[in-house]
Amino acid sequence: MPVPTVAQPTLSIVGRSDKFPVRRIYLVGRNYLEHIREMGEADERDPPFFFQKPTDALVADGRVPYPAFTDDFQYEFELVIAIGQAASDLSPDEALGCVYGYGVGLDMTRRDRQREAFKRGLPWEIGKSFDHSSPCGPIHPVSLCGHKLTGSLELSVNGVVRQRSVLEKMIWNVPEIISQLSRQYRLMPGDLIYTGTPDGVSAVVPGDRLVGTVEGLEPLVVDILPPLLPNAAAR
Ligand code: MN
Numbered sequence: 001m002p003v004p005t006v007a008q009p010t011l012s013i014v015g016r017s018d019k020f021p022v023r024r025i026y027l028v029g030r031n032y033l034e035h036i037r038e039m040g041e042a043d044e045r046d047p048p049f050f051f052q053k054p055t056d057a058l059v060a061d062g063r064v065p066y067p068a069f070t071d072d073f074q075y076e077f078e079l080v081i082a083i084g085q086a087a088s089d090l091s092p093d094e095a096l097g098c099v100y101g102y103g104v105g106l107d108m109t110r111r112d113r114q115r116e117a118f119k120r121g122l123p124w125e126i127g128k129s130f131d132h133s134s135p136c137g138p139i140h141p142v143s144l145c146g147h148k149l150t151g152s153l154e155l156s157v158n159g160v161v162r163q164r165s166v167l168e169k170m171i172w173n174v175p176e177i178i179s180q181l182s183r184q185y186r187l188m189p190g191d192l193i194y195t196g197t198p199d200g201v202s203a204v205v206p207g208d209r210l211v212g213t214v215e216g217l218e219p220l221v222v223d224i225l226p227p228l229l230p231n232a233a234a235r
Helices: 033-039 092-098 111-120 174-182
Strands: 010-012 019-021 025-029 049-053 063-065 077-083 099-106 152-157 160-166 192-194 209-214 220-225
Touching: 077 152, 077 174, 077 209, 092 099, 092 174, 099 192, 099 209, 099 220, 174 192
Parallel strands: 025 192, 063 220
Antiparallel strands: 010 019, 025 049, 077 099, 077 192, 152 160, 152 209, 209 220
16 A cells, blocks of 8 residues: 555635645634524623634635534534634734634534533534535635724524624634634644624535625635535434
């Protein structure tokens, strides 16, 4: 058997022909008050926290097969930060200096499995860190779009608006997220940070089309496809 080759996941870069190589995918949990309230599982005073998805969970072509092992496959629409240089232990004032650009992404979630893990005090991977769980649109360099500290974000499903908020409603804003994460991990070029979702999350099924927009960035279009694997939920 030959030594296998493994593809480097990448995203398109707006205005360039070369690709943005993705190293790690970090995500913020609980970063909009209304979403904490709709989930009903956290103390509103708890600080946001970070988790990760595997890099090969990235979906760059908008095609997301319905996953195995769930009956409650939900979207969470989020602004995504793309890191362009190594950084650790940054203050919020220093934090924006390591940002290459921004994109829009979906933190797809097996909500039934996430809730079970939460109730039993188990890790979240089964609910969050599965194949095709990280769709992301093209990266916009800061030189094109500036820093995304304000502006609207909106997700529609089959043409109906389901999530609508503004970036100003983040509990931790972009510089604070980067500062906090840089104290927990050494940030490196190619890292993505999903910044948390506003309220309005719900389930999707094969055939659904999701369109997410953040003001000033190209929209993300995602189609939910039939399952690749038998949908055997853990019951
Ligand atoms: Mn999320």
